[in-house]
Amino acid sequence: MTTHQPVLRPLLALAVVLIGALVLTLAPLAPADAGKGKAMAEYAQTFRGNGTLHEGCRNYRYKYKITPPEDADTWALETFLTDRRGTTIASDGILKGAAKAKGTSRFRFCRENTVPGRFKLRGKFTYKVGFDTFDGWIEPTFFRLRAQ
Structure with missing residues (x-):
């Protein structure tokens, strides 16, 4: 009588190793500062108090x-204003x-x-360091405009 080593156990071990390698290969690489909890809110802020919504077209x-990172070569802040309906009415x-x-x-x-x-x-802050671009949303500012 000959004894055969079970084939199932080595195949199972190989499958686990291959799946683990595949997961590590396909997993997205996190940026260097991802674990530090950095948000764009530390680099830019907006402020606006309550006011009056005037007749006609006006500037508000x-x-x-903006306090960009020290190593930032360039930066930009895009702002978007939405009303209570969620409609974007202006940008800057x-x-x-x-x-x-x-x-x-x-x-x-x-x-x-x-x-x-x-x-x-709302504000989206973007900065570049060399050829690398970093961007994200800052904390929004809320305010009220009452009818005149």
């Missing part, structure tokens, strides 16, 4: 403050070299196509 100011852009890192900017929109109420000012 908001403040911003602040670029290194074209604007100061702290200042005032504005949105222009018209009362005819805007409803009074709560507004949300």
Whole structure:
């Protein structure tokens, strides 16, 4: 009588090794600072208080403050204003070299196509270090504009 070694156990071990290698190969690589919990909110902020929604088309100011990483070659802050319906009614852009890192900017929109109420000012901050680009959303600013 001959004894045969079970074939199932070595095949199972090989399958586990191959699946593990495949998972490690296909898993996305996390950026170096992913584990540190860094968010773009530490680099840019927007500010706007409550106010009045005027008749006609007007400029509505908001403040911003940008503190980019020290190694950033260039940066940009894109801002988007949405009304209580979730409709984007205005946008703006602040670029290194074209604007100061702290200042005032504005949105222009018209009362005819805007409803009074709560507004949300969102911002997307982007910066480059060499050929690498990093971007993400900052903390939104909420404010109210009441009808005149």
